[in-house]
Amino acid sequence: MSRSKRQILTDFEIEKILGKPIKFDFKSKTTLGSTSFFLKKLESPTENTKLKENSKCSFQKYEHGILLKAYLSSSIENIPIRFDSIAKLIVIKGNxxxxxxxxxxxxxxxxxxxxxxxxxxxxxxxxxxHIDLMTLIIQSEEFLLEMIASGYMFESQLKFFQSIISTETLSIVYS
Incomplete structure (x- = not known):
């Protein structure tokens, strides 16, 4: 999804792309979002975003994808990622x-x-x-994201991504 620098996604546009946000179900008690990640690398030949290195990022679960929310200083950037556009998602556990x-x-x-x-x-x-930082790499048709988070969060984040991403797309690396 290419956007100009000044355009900001509204809730209506996000729902048009990703569907409705998943609501909490007290019976299944599944997670609706991820922990905080820090963006270390962004490669995007087409997309013109304001994402900067070391932005604090989190994911929110929607019907047809996930919403990446990136925070840096006082700016917030929302990037919708559809499940069908994710080519590969790699979760690497730290030593x-x-x-x-x-x-x-x-x-x-x-x-x-x-x-x-x-x-x-x-x-x-x-x-x-001691456990080293975990790394999350998301490769889609439009960009490549590399993020890091605390290694203590590996199991919970693995469970979150296993619940939303197909096994062909998800790779787990234990180092």
């Missing part, structure tokens, strides 16, 4: 470093069989567990 002390509650919980995802919050020192 994990697990080095608990023998007297650490994290070590005890791991020995008792607790999952690392829960036990990592019971460390005594910051050096016992």
């Amino acid at each position: 994990e470093t697990v080095n608990p002390s023998w007297y650490s509650p994290m070590s005890w919980l791991l020995k008792l069989g607790f999952p690392l995802r829960k036990a990592r919050y019971f460390r005594l020192h910051l050096s016992e567990y």
Whole structure:
């Protein structure tokens, strides 16, 4: 969707492109949006956007796509992305470093069989567990986006994108 620099998408135009926003369902308790990402790279031969590097971005789920909301200073940019225009979506998990002390509650919980995802919050020192940033790459017909977020959010973001993107389009990389 090419737009001039001065045009701003209205709610009506967004609904025309993506359909209605998904409403929260108390029975299924699915997520409606993503956590915050920081934009690191944007390649777009056709689109003329005001998106800048290090813009804070989040996604909102719609019937026929997702809405990328980018915030930088006081400006907000909305970019609609239809599901059928996404060629590839890659989620890359950051490297994990697990080095608990023998007297650490994290070590005890791991020995008792607790999952690392829960036990990592019971460390005594910051050096016992560390995860690098996760990377999200979205390649569509119109642009290529590369974003980063906290590695602690990997599982929740993977679940969010698995619920909306087909398995042929979604790639998961564990590093």
